[in-house]
Amino acid sequence: MAGVGSDNRSGDIRIVVAGDAGTGKTSLVFAASTGHFVPNVPSVLPPAKLPEDMFPTRVPVTVIDTSSRTENRTTLVEELKRADAIVLTYSCDRPPTLDSLTSFWLPELRRLEVTAPVIVAGCRQDTQEEEDPTNLEQVMSPIMQQFPEIETCIQCSAFRVTQVVEVFYFAQKAVLYPAAPLADQEAGTLKPRCIRALKRIFILCDHDRDDALSDVELNDFQIKCFQAPLQPSEISEVKKVVQQQYPGGINDRGLTLAGFLFLQALFIEKGRTETTWTVLRRFGYNNDIRLADDRLPPPFRRHPDQSAELRDDALDFLRKIFFKFDIDGDGSLRTAEVEGLFSTAPANPWNEAPYRDAAEKNVLGGLTLDGFLSTWALMALLDPIRCFEYLIYIGYAGDVSSAIRITRRRLLDRKKQQSDRNVYQCFVFGPKEAGKSTILDSFPGRPSPKEYVPTTTDNHYVVHIVDQPGDTKKALVLREIPEDNAEKFLSSKDALAACDVAIFVYDRSCESSWKRATELLLSVASQGEATGYEVPCLIAAAKDDLDPYPTEIQDSTRVSQDLGIEAPIRISGKLRDVNIFCRIVSVAQHPHLSIPETEAGKSRKQYRQFISRSLKFASVGAAIAFVGLGGVLPLLLSRNVAYDDLKISNWPQKKEKKRKFDVFASLKDIYNGK
Template structure:
């Protein structure tokens, strides 16, 4: 495998900073004009090096800075726009070298300047050679402390020593940065780099035999570097790997281990451009994630439209589940899930809200339903993230074919039906009524008497069997204290297919608070046009019911035109078909919509106005018909006389 030029075509912006008198301006002028300046101004204007000066053909813009206290604001502004920072010290002034670790490098960290740093010793011609020490000796302790330092180099503008190299290394650090690829301390490839290279290896291993044959290696070389490998070169590559790592080559070709070893070797030898060329040819950016142009265009949708996986994507996921369920037990365990996502930058389900959102099997893994429910949740919350992860795990189709945008919910209400397969349910209720217990039971977790308040958004996703087939339900718990914040957004209920209001049936005060929540949500829906079907759940049915609360909840539901409260007991596992009833309510978006008194008054007013208009219209029609009849009668009278 051979290296090649790669990288972004936009100009690289390099900011030069350091103590006064360390040679910043002379360094820049000499690099640009190829002559040492007799006189230089205190601060140079932005200087551009021509694009053809370096192999990458990318122009370099160099920004000079002043180090005085009064110029600090301008310096900060420039540093924040830098692609790389050149920090200078004077070889003849050890104090300026000390200032790198006591001021300049800590200052870059304080300002959160997360770009490569190149340390440059200027005025090499003035250094006292009698007291000289090697650059490695001087810089090694500093580089250990400040890992952001990419390269150290000494130069002399007066004697034209290593001036072009300063900005070549600076440009290279931007176009081919070490930090995302390689852990300098451990001397190993970084996990995200390994995952990307593994995905590339799998793509290139066309016959899926776990090794790159000579033909596959050659195809890879042509794709990445536009030049084939000679047979002798292929033999040479494999020999280098086999000598250092016998398992890197087998009788079928170069293994994944050998492929990763080669890239580690390139990086150790400073040939980062080789690995970066490969990564960029396969669509990766500097964060080792897929570039935006590898993903579908931004999704345009109304707030009450949601995004679901298409049948094509679901079928791919079912096949993928079977492939990674190596032991065939119908469950993807932790190791199998890690293996599945080993070609993604990281596993997307290792943290909230996905970590505990789906049902686990007795073995602690995902069933197929649990697996598909996690994908449905990820697609509903962050469609682009979902598509990106589908691509990482090998989705073969056009990325746009993996997702569909549903019809607007307000159109569904008018048509009195929906074509959605995934429904989102918001669960409201005061503290300690059993909202979390309801979500836990939905994904098969056992009941617990321990109360743990929910502070962050919490989800539970699972499939529900209906007459028409399986539907996916995503339940989202809305903690009592965030309801006000949620409803401050006019589109808060746009993504909600059903709202469920939970109260403790043994406690009257609980019902009062739930009524307030129901009124708030219903009023918000009426005001914004995002009315949602609502259900009331009377939880803790195993306890003695509070009769006044029971009667009042029945009366309120009748007055508002919604179903009577559904009694459930998560403790006894008696759910009264509540999850199916939620799906049924979602499938009939025009029903179960509560009406507040204000809403009823508004409707009556509109009906009255509409009746008046109809009455006026009918009156006008009668008048016109009467006038026409009179004219016909008058005409007949005139003709008979």
């Protein structure tokens, strides 16, 4: 059950050889590239390409010799940073050079933040005394525990040309089949991400879903990964090894998941990392143990004002998955159940911002079905490729076209005066302590902190399902825009492209809060008019349980009337007012009704209307003149008038006619923005 798979790497592998002076670096490189030893070699060799047929992978390898002299320090550092793998040498007959690895070379690689795998090569093995051979494992074991970046230790002799090729084979192998992502060498266990990937592979190979790989399924797995079947005797031998060393790995149906993981751990322990990597790569994993780019769709081509949503096929799949992992049947997914859901993914993506605590949970902290679907809607909105990737991890078998759709442009929605989206995004603006975070917290029914905690990042999101008339449901995403970040945020041309509706929150008991909210509202309105991404806007008068400042009603009424939007919606942080969220969705569905107009915007609109009327008038005049000309031409031609007499330049009042055409052209230029 083994084999060597090809790596998806392209280009040469650069192996840099470094170490103390006189440890045999150059002789090692020369012996590897030529196959023989010479007593006198240059102090430093030029880059040497090893024969491609030297290794079974046939991946090109370039070996870089280096000098440890002080004057060559800069070149050495540059080469170490460019290396795919590093061979550190010491001389078997000079113990201080071995000590130098731990006192200088390995710490120096860490200081330079070089993360390439390291092979330790003990050169001049032929100089060791026969009667006192060095126990390599005993010497190197504590060093490898201290420096886990060391992949392998090996002793060699350039003089006898023994184990020279093996040094560079292990270096190449450390690049193509690195052990570090697979296992914790010190603990002797598989790493969590490796276990998750192997678990998914096991489930994909368990065709009858009986939690075990039968002999037929095990053979299918072998053929898929290594292009060679297993003989019945070989399958029996594999199962026998597992049964003897890990009894829980075999049951009456076949190889269990525990047994499958044990086998892979056994390969890694014996240095057969290429076996496990072959399995992973056959199922589409890259060196980070994530699905490779060629297993995922390319980035979606879309305008900034288009967004991504989950289709019905994906939503139906997610509903089934929800109830499958709701083990206790309480209508929610608790933390352990969510972790179980993502146990075949590289990690639980909802443990990090902006998904953590973004959706509704019940009183016991379980994620409700609405909260579950809402979080997926948020993933699709913010990162559709990653959303589809995680759908694959949890078992979705459809293609991306059946899972995700790109919506119509918001610009067209506003022209058509209607939106057919299922997910709306609302930007929440307002000054500090106005109550923005309180609104966001109340949306999924989460209590707000008793003490004020300012929001400092732009990735504070909440999402929830909003019931609409006609028994329809829409997902609403609220994104808080901190006051300190608002100016920088709005400086981007496409800042408002992803916004379906904006709401401006102010503390109605504080006049300065109102003034700042008005400034933000005017900034957004002006930005929308300037970029074409005009957004419908609402005003929220927060803290309605407090007394308003004296002129609050007059001020808010005047501004809303001047801008042509609704009067402020009054809300209180002490109550969860679902009406405001329904109102936000309603405005997003009919965006043309609540787009504010500034004075500058009104002036531009009036000017465009004037130009449009002028162009229509000029067009009518030109049409009349053309009709008149059509009546004169036959008469002139019938009288055999010379062609030159028909030129406009020879007509009476030619200057007046030319001026009219010039005016007409100028009006067109103005209208077209020239």
